[in-house]
Amino acid sequence: MTKTETILLVDDQPENISIMIEALSSRYTLLAATDGATALERAAGEPRPDLILLDVMMPGMSGHEVCRKLKHDPATRDIPVIFVTSLDAPDDEARGLGIGASDYIAKPISPPVVQARVRAHLDLKRAREQLLHQNEALEERVRERTAEVIRAQRERVESLKHFADAMAHQIRNPVMAIGGIAGLLMRKAPEGSPLSSYAEAVREDSLRLESLVGVISEYVSLSAGEFRQAEAAELMGAALKGAQGLAASMGRELLVDSDLQSGRVQVDERIVVKALNEIVVNALEFALEDRVRLTIRGGPGQFGEELAEAGLTGPGRIRYGIRIEDDGPGIDKAVLPYVTDPFFSTKAQGAGMGLTKVKRVVCDEQGGTLLILSPAGAGGAARPGTAVILDLPLAREKG
Structure with missing residues (x-):
């Protein structure tokens, strides 16, 4: 019979090792050690034992200390340890299990009991390893499938972009001719x-x-390109700089109270700046006064609870959260669910694509989350205001 599993026997009494050899040698490859230091050396060596039968009461390094060291070493921590001991008090057993032992066998040992316990824990170890391998294979398959879906989606988006560009060209030319003739x-x-x-x-x-043709072309062009690391505060600053020019052309003053914590995100800077700019532009266009006030807060891990409470994310997801709040008239409750829908607008003019573009960039292209609240919830504010909460993926630390 082929012996495919290896057991390490550790006991300072050779006669005890002899008994265990007699009980197990017919089915397993056996290693032996009579002290803790040798046990640790053989546990980390080759062949790596599949299970360790460990005496508790040994001179020098006790079985408890050996087990503790085994469980702290990544190379040996997954090896099941069964204590073999004459200690039978509940506290002794609890102590052993607390430091990582899988089971106890009382001395004097009974060969059938040893055989049964060893077989049970080896079967359990094999089942855990099979489950781990299956999980790894499933995770790899999920990664592959996700990559395939992303590639297919990007190909469809690219195809749609080419189609939209072609249609825009075909429509724009006759439309310009009609306008010129008119x-x-x-x-x-x-x-x-x-x-x-x-x-x-x-x-x-x-x-x-x-x-309208231009707006549609711009919307289709908002597909993410190269993702790079960027400071979130710098992206917001670039968006605000662009909005200041619009505010001046509208005869309005944009007042910003911004406090963004340091944090790098992994994004396509071009389209994220556009999305943040659209949020500010939306506040400018709907403002009822010439002074438009924005309050901007954000940082790693911020506003995750609000997004989780809204059912948009799971608990414990750490991202870079941003909240942009204005002091405008707010959004009517009946209208709020539709403000990110394409071509929905309460303005007399305009395509109604501003917040639609924000959702496209943040959610579809960056894998983030978007939540729009109105009233914004600022106590004592003169107007209800609107708050836009979003999150972006944090950049991975280099290491």
Whole structure:
């Protein structure tokens, strides 16, 4: 019979080792040690034992100390240890189990009991190893499948981008021609002729359609490219810098109270800055006053509880969280569930794609989470305001 499993016998009394050899030698490869130091050396050597039968009462290094060292060494910590001892008090057994022993066998030993206990723990060890291998294989398969899905998704997005670009080109050219002809009719139509107002309506609609084509093209172009490490505060700063120019053109003043903790995220900077900018632009466009106040907070691990309470993430997920809160009129409760839907807008003009683009970038392209709250929850505020909470993946530390 082939002996495929190895057992290390540790006892300072050779006669006890002889008894265990007689009970186990027919089925297993056996190693022996009569002191703790030798036991540790053979446990870490080759062949690596599959199980250790360890005497507790030994001179020098006790069995408890040997077990403690075995369990602290990554090379030996998974080897089952069965104490063989004449100590039978409950406290002694509890102490041994507390430092990592799998079982106890009382002296004087009974060969059938030793055989049964050894076989049971070897079967349990084999089952654990098989389960571990199956889990590793499943995890590898999941990683492979996830990579395949990501590749397929990126190919579809790229295909959609090319399609949208082609369609935009095909639509933009005739639309521009229609608008140009309508402008010419406006100049050529006799004064007071209804043709002039008709041509003006056609020209305005052609401009609106041309703008819509541009918005769709931009939305499709928001696919992530190369992911790099970046300071979250710097990304927010770049977004605010772009929004300050818009605020000035609108005759508004953008006042920002920002406190972002240091933290690096792994993102596509280009599209993340665009998404953060869209949040600020949205606050500017809906503001009722010329002074628009934003409160920005964030850092690693922040706002995870709010996202988990909303059912958007699981507990314990550590990301870089950002909260951007304005002091505007807020969003009506009936409208709030739809503000990230494409082309949904409460403005008289505009495509209604601002928050849709934010969701596309944060959730679809960066694997983050987005939550929009209104009222924002700031106690005592003059207006309800809107808060946008998002998280981004933290950069992995180099090591």
